[in-house]
Amino acid sequence: MDTEAVRARLLRRREELHRRESGAKADLRHESDPLSADFAEQVTQRESDEVLDAISESAREELRQIQAALRRLDAGHYTSCAVCGEPIEEGRLAAVPYTDRCRSCADGERSGPAHRR
Numbered sequence: 453m454d455t456e457a458v459r460a461r462l463l464r465r466r467e468e469l470h471r472r473e474s475g476a477k478a479d480l481r482h483e484s485d486p487l488s489a490d491f492a493e494q495v496t497q498r499e500s501d502e503v504l505d506a507i508s509e510s511a512r513e514e515l516r517q518i519q520a521a522l523r524r525l526d527a528g529h530y531t532s533c534a535v536c537g538e539p540i541e542e543g544r545l546a547a548v549p550y551t552d553r554c555r556s557c558a559d560g561e562r563s564g565p566a567h568r569r
């Protein structure tokens with residue numbers, strides 16, 4: 453698994469969501485500082501509740517999952533299922549790069565008690 457490619461993909465997606473967020477925020481208050489090249493820094497600073505309130509619930513949830521995925525990448529257990537500890541299928545990670553569950557745990561969550569070992 454090419455974790456650097458995954459990280460780049462997650463960061464791109466996060467940037468997209470934050471761009472949407474800054475649009476939402478501009479409606480709430482006069483926003484004068486444009487996004488700079490130092491985007492990653494700003495993203496950290498912007499993660500206040502106030503900012504997150506300005507974006508839609510779904511974007512907020514996705515951002516949360518992306519943040520969690522980036523933390524898992526940093527910690528080196530990105531590919532392990534958070535529920536059962538088994539490796540998450542590569543195809544699944546490709547489809548849902550911020551998932552923290554293997555396919556059977558995710559399915560179990562939808563259709564009843566979680567699959568556990």
Ligand SMILES: [Zn+2]
Pocket residue numbers: 533534535536537538553554555556557558
């Ligand atoms: Zn699992």
